[in-house]
Amino acid sequence: MEYETAQGVEVPALGLGTWQLTGQDCTTAVETALDVGYRHIDTAQAYGNEAEVGEGIAAAEVDREEIFLTTKLDTRNRTYQRVVDSTRESLDKLGTDYVDLLLIHQPNYLTRADHEETLRAMADLRDEGLIRHVGVSNFGVEKLKRAREVSDAPILTDQVQYHPYWDQRKLLDYCRVHDVLLTAYSPLARGSVLDDPILERIGAAYGKSPAQVALRWLLQQDGVVTIPKATSREHIEANLDVFDFRLSDAEMREIRQPSKLRTAAAYLRSMV
Template sequence: MPELQKTELNIPKLGVGTFRLQDDEAYNSVAMALDVGFFHVDTAQIYGNEAAVGRALKDSGLARENLFITTKVWNENLNKAKFVESVRESLRKLQLDYVDLLLIHWPSPENGETMQEYLTELKRVKEMGLTKHIGVSNFTVAQIKQAVDILGEGVIANNQVEVHPYLTNEKVRQACKKHNIKVTGYMPFAVGKVLTDETIVAIAKKHGVSAAEVVIAWELAHDLVTIPSSTKRKNLETNLKALELTLDAEDLAQIDGLDCGDRQANPDFSPAWD
């Protein structure tokens, strides 16, 4: 096999997520997002919406090279028997020849397969040209170290983890920084909880913007990629406007201080969180 190239992840820092969106709702959300100016779309095998996302991508008419598409391999496919074919099936649904970023969705293989096994398969699909970059999701500090020990420095491009003002996930972010792994923060609004926080609302009022813009700008100021989702065009447009907002040091410190460990995504197969 050819040597796995260590390439810099050139990922749009603001994307659109599709978690919990199905069928027409997923299609319409992605279609609107692409229309208002998003180029980065995040999906996953377990979301059950890759086909709807694929139709929206195709119908957009946008050039493939201008899009950045991420999907994630589910727990039942984290083995030598199923991994590659599951990725091919994702590509068929997405109507793509490759994705830009392929992630291990959870470090929780259904049948207890080793990390060595499923990361070897992840590396293999990159060598096959089915993805440009590879990464992980929901990996802890210890698991990041283990993954880097297996694949080597500079190979894992991304760790997608829950990050929002109520869960800043600082230890994991620092571990990723140490290994030059870009962090994508999912659930930036903590399922809407932080959008009514009095500190964030006050900062939004100060800048004459929405609470959503403040939260996204906070994530971006910390060099995170983030992937909020919405089914409303107005909200998608508002989210995109966050790219124009610069928060000052006092704003950032106030939002940093809201961290209270309020984790939203914690299924029974989760790792032992840091």
């Protein structure tokens, strides 16, 4: 496993995303991922699977201190007291005394709470030892800038959609300047990269699949970590098998194919 470092914090570069994973499938995927070498697990209150994630962690023969565990605040849990209460509930479900990273899952569109109140509660939780680091998700540059200005705790990461069809260079440039990690979710464009002819051609030269090339493309970018979702052992192991080759600069440029249409199509396909 490789690591990315920001603000002196080492984060496993590749983790397991658990969006849409439920029940025994979720528990088994988490346990399998940890058993084969993952040390980064991502969940959220809104996913409704924190208990299953916790069961997977408990079943794996890996010390809790070796695991970088992330959860996220539901949109309903943004006032000071709801941040505190819901985080304690998350810890109970996860079966742990702390999470390594707590994120604001979405900007505060649906609540009167402002980000300053939410982040103040998160900073207090950090001081109490219930969380170790603070971050945000789905924040653009301006919202991330404002969050950094009002937060008493450093913003470690911004977790956003990022893959070859969705351009995040402006945000990534900002993150690099300010020593903030960019965590890429949906790195395989919800499966759309699997039949991409460019990724197929490049992958053939390395004996890698299009999915592995897409993940390698992300991981070769300074300051980027990624959390692909997978359920089967085969896919979990394949996603981890991306640290033994390196793309050329020309290949890195060719893989980047910004397309809002393809991104939207991938999202709609995933919801069917």
